Amino acid sequence: xxxxxxxxxxxxxxxxxxxxxxxxxxxxxxxxxxxxxxxxxxxxxxxxxxxxxxxxxxxxxxxxxxxxxxxxxxxxxxxxxxxxxxxxxxxxxxxxxxxxxxxxxxxxxxxxxxxxxxxxxxxxxxxxxxxxxxxxxxxxxxxxxxxxxxxxxxxxxxxxxxxxxxxxxxxxxxxxxxxxxxxxxxxxxxxxxxxxxxxxxxxxxxxxxxxxxxxxxxxxxxxxxxxxxxxxxxxxxxxxxxxxxxxxxxxxxxxxxxxxxxxxxxxxxxxxxxxxxxxxxxxxxxxxxxxxxxxxxxxxxxxxxxxxxxxxxxxxxxxxxxxxxxxxxxxxxxxxxxxxxxxxxxxxxxxxxxxxxxxxxxxxxxxxxxxxxxxxxxxxxxxxxxxxxxxxxxxxxxxxxxxxxxxxxxxxxxxxxxxxxxxxxxxxxxxxxxxxxxxxxxxxxxxxxxxxxxxxxxxxxxxxxxxxxxxxxxxxxxxxxxxxxxxxxxxxxxxxxxxxxxxxxxxxxxxxxxxxxxxxxxxxxxxxxxxxxxxxxxxxxxxxxxxxxxxxxxxxx
Ligand SMILES: O=C(O)[C@H](O)COP(=O)(O)O
Ligand SMILES: [Mn+2]
Ligand SMILES: [Mn+2]
Numbered sequence: 001x002x003x004x005x006x007x008x009x010x011x012x013x014x015x016x017x018x019x020x021x022x023x024x025x026x027x028x029x030x031x032x033x034x035x036x037x038x039x040x041x042x043x044x045x046x047x048x049x050x051x052x053x054x055x056x057x058x059x060x061x062x063x064x065x066x067x068x069x070x071x072x073x074x075x076x077x078x079x080x081x082x083x084x085x086x087x088x089x090x091x092x093x094x095x096x097x098x099x100x101x102x103x104x105x106x107x108x109x110x111x112x113x114x115x116x117x118x119x120x121x122x123x124x125x126x127x128x129x130x131x132x133x134x135x136x137x138x139x140x141x142x143x144x145x146x147x148x149x150x151x152x153x154x155x156x157x158x159x160x161x162x163x164x165x166x167x168x169x170x171x172x173x174x175x176x177x178x179x180x181x182x183x184x185x186x187x188x189x190x191x192x193x194x195x196x197x198x199x200x201x202x203x204x205x206x207x208x209x210x211x212x213x214x215x216x217x218x219x220x221x222x223x224x225x226x227x228x229x230x231x232x233x234x235x236x237x238x239x240x241x242x243x244x245x246x247x248x249x250x251x252x253x254x255x256x257x258x259x260x261x262x263x264x265x266x267x268x269x270x271x272x273x274x275x276x277x278x279x280x281x282x283x284x285x286x287x288x289x290x291x292x293x294x295x296x297x298x299x300x301x302x303x304x305x306x307x308x309x310x311x312x313x314x315x316x317x318x319x320x321x322x323x324x325x326x327x328x329x330x331x332x333x334x335x336x337x338x339x340x341x342x343x344x345x346x347x348x349x350x351x352x353x354x355x356x357x358x359x360x361x362x363x364x365x366x367x368x369x370x371x372x373x374x375x376x377x378x379x380x381x382x383x384x385x386x387x388x389x390x391x392x393x394x395x396x397x398x399x400x401x402x403x404x405x406x407x408x409x410x411x412x413x414x415x416x417x418x419x420x421x422x423x424x425x426x427x428x429x430x431x432x433x434x435x436x437x438x439x440x441x442x443x444x445x446x447x448x449x450x451x452x453x454x455x456x457x458x459x460x461x462x463x464x465x466x467x468x469x470x471x472x473x474x475x476x477x478x479x480x481x482x483x484x485x486x487x488x489x490x491x492x493x494x495x496x497x498x499x500x501x502x503x504x505x506x507x508x509x510x511x512x513x514x515x516x517x518x519x520x521x522x523x524x525x526x527x528x529x530x531x532x533x534x535x536x537x538x539x540x541x542x543x544x545x546x547x548x549x550x551x552x553x554x555x556x557x
Contacts, residue, residue: 026469028473038431083366098334125272129226164201224258229268353380354384401424408453
């Protein structure tokens with residue numbers, strides 16, 4: 001599409017050229033105020049004060065389930081689908097659902113990707129690498145089960161599964177049950193004459209699933225186990241491996257060390273060798289891109305691969321449409337086009353985006369419909385503030401919130417950009433550690449960063465829009481249907497490290513907001529996909545007609 005095709009009409013009532021701070025608090029939902037709601041417990045005067053603007057300038061929106069393109073309303077939101085919806089202004093069927101549909105219809109087994117890897121089945125091994133969980137954020141165990149069954153039915157004779165334990169999108173400790181289910185399935189395949197086994201494993205945050213080039217050692221640990229068959233821990237079975245490693249003090253599913261499964265002679269059962277097929281079965285991109293590069297790129301200097309086997313590799317989805325990575329994939333990703341970011345730069349809106357490493361791709365790549373780079377380099381600037389690496393974030397829960405706040409402040413005060421968009425990761429990243437005290441500290445830091453941004457907006461006569469991509473820090477405990485915390489036999493609560501199903505706040509304000517602007521009352525079901533049109537309006541433009549409707553109206557005062 002040429003630039004002309006992106007031209008938007010002027011908004012009949014709202015002015016152009018306002019400076020807008022667009023703040024996404026990662027993992028910041030709305031929940032009952034109790035001791036497990038870290039946002040409530042933390043001192044968050046800035047975010048608290050916004051509620052006084054309800055219902056005209058503060059409201060809640062949906063950030064989970066069908067509102068963000070997930071299969072059901074029991075699916076919690078996540079950063080990928082949340083930022084996709086925020087930036088694209090429309091609801092797309094997302095990876096989880098696309099894979100479900102392809103498996104249900106059997107189409108996955110007829111398409112190019114599967115036919116490509118199938119060529120290895122007759123004389124080589126099929127390896128499946130991915131997150132073993134039913135979290136539905138990066139992968140789902142039932143999809144792996146169907147893939148295993150389908151591959152065996154279509155001629156795979158030797159299958160090796162390389163598992164990554166979760167404990168982040170699901171309860172810590174649940175990996176044991178998932179491993180048992182998987183073992184059971186593999187045993188059934190063995191009964192049918194397929195040589196099927198788990199070959200290696202490790203905790204997702206310590207093995208393989210890094211993102212945005214934060215720490216390549218994580219990918220290397222996985223490579224050594226999965227490809228080379230080498231790891232510090234060796235076991236006869238995956239269940240034994242997980243149970244033993246979890247018994248170590250402070251061990252948890254997210255950070256289990258790498259292990260390999262060995263035979264009676266102590267030899268690894270499943271290194272990846274020339275001629276093998278490999279499928280990475282996560283549908284979500286961000287934490288598979290680094291491994292995909294290691295598996296696919298001939299030229300690669302991020303770590304010493306020692307061996308670079310000539311394999312047939314396919315991703316569950318294509319993880320990066322710009323890089324065409326990987327080149328083979330089982331299911332086509334959602335085609336998210338004409339995002340708000342692209343419209344805005346073609347309508348004179350200069351855009352700045354910033355976060356720290358762990359969420360940088362969220363506010364750029366996911367925001368822009370899974371697209372890397374600029375739409376127009378002369379109109380945009382994206383800045384990444386390096387995250388701490390090699391530590392869990394409860395150790396430094398303030399993360400880089402203040403640095404992000406300072407950067408946004410400086411850019412706002414420079415008046416060089418019309419939109420200054422940030423993601424403040426604290427509630428989410430520290431919430432995932434399950435450390436309640438640290439999460440409280442993290443929420444306070446996020447609130448302070450918001451304050452810095454508001455102060456700058458005040459000085460330049462701008463507008464702010466503050467929202468979140470999904471819940472996390474507002475609820476840190478597993479609850480029963482009545483909402484009461486679930487206690488174990490010893491009376492301890494079960495910590496919830498995952499996201500939630502909660503609604504998230506959105507607030508608008510600032511001296512530049514026209515007095516008659518208020519949230520409409522006729523969109524009670526509004527979700528994150530309604531935010532793009534809202535922001536486009538605040539930039540003084542009418543949103544494209546196929547976008548979900550704007551949350552605001554302008555009344556004459
Ligand atoms: O990848 C992660 O860290 C979690 O699985 C989901 O968190 P995010 O969707 O907030 O990135
Ligand atoms: Mn998020
Ligand atoms: Mn998260």
